[in-house]
Amino acid sequence: MRAMPRNTRNQSNTPNSRFGAFQPEPDDDAPKSKSQKKRDMTALQDLGVELEALAKDRLARVPMPESLSDAIHAARRITSHEGKRRQMQFVGKIMRGLDDDEVDAIRNALDGFKGTSKAETARMHLIERWRELLLADDEALTKFLGEHPGSDVQALRNTIRNARREQQLSKPPKSFRELFQMIKAALDQKDAANEAAAPQPAPDTDA
Numbered sequence: 001m002r003a004m005p006r007n008t009r010n011q012s013n014t015p016n017s018r019f020g021a022f023q024p025e026p027d028d029d030a031p032k033s034k035s036q037k038k039r040d041m042t043a044l045q046d047l048g049v050e051l052e053a054l055a056k057d058r059l060a061r062v063p064m065p066e067s068l069s070d071a072i073h074a075a076r077r078i079t080s081h082e083g084k085r086r087q088m089q090f091v092g093k094i095m096r097g098l099d100d101d102e103v104d105a106i107r108n109a110l111d112g113f114k115g116t117s118k119a120e121t122a123r124m125h126l127i128e129r130w131r132e133l134l135l136a137d138d139e140a141l142t143k144f145l146g147e148h149p150g151s152d153v154q155a156l157r158n159t160i161r162n163a164r165r166e167q168q169l170s171k172p173p174k175s176f177r178e179l180f181q182m183i184k185a186a187l188d189q190k191d192a193a194n195e196a197a198a199p200q201p202a203p204d205t206d207a
Contacts, residue, residue: 045092050110052076062109068094130183134160148186156182
């Protein structure tokens with residue numbers, strides 16, 4: 001009697017195997033690992049936390065389903081730690097039900113806010129640096145006026161003098177804060193002038 005051929009691993013690739021000739025590639029629709037699922041869930045939960053912490057005007061500009069918006073606003077009204085924790089878990093559950101396009105839209109909005117925040121922070125540091133220089137050295141005022149010729153010279157001098165006196169006498173920093181606002185106004189005025197002077201694109205004559 002002829003011996004029966006032994007089974008080999010190659011038989012799983014024959015047409016008689018479970019998938020036959022249409023055996024999927026290893027990466028096609030492969031299920032996510034538990035660790036990957038956990039990372040995705042954590043990322044979505046963190047996204048929900050970012051939304052809950054946004055300023056009211058920015059939150060209103062984030063595209064999101066009404067159910068998520070309602071859950072976020074409810075979380076913002078809760079003051080107890082445990083109550084907020086449970087509500088944020090609910091927010092995370094809603095986040096996990098969003099499709100990829102909805103999640104991407106939220107991420108893009110948040111990324112845009114972060115870029116704006118960086119620019120605002122850099123500008124604030126510039127204003128603070130100017131204030132520090134103006135209070136420390138009279139020559140700094142000459143330089144400042146050279147870069148911002150539209151500034152009120154006398155008002156700046158008086159405010160600087162008063163702010164220095166406040167520091168010497170340990171008084172409330174009223175003029176110190178006023179100086180910040182004056183510097184900010186001068187920078188804003190310069191930016192507006194530069195924008196107005198920028199060349200405008202030529203009109204489309206082909207229309």
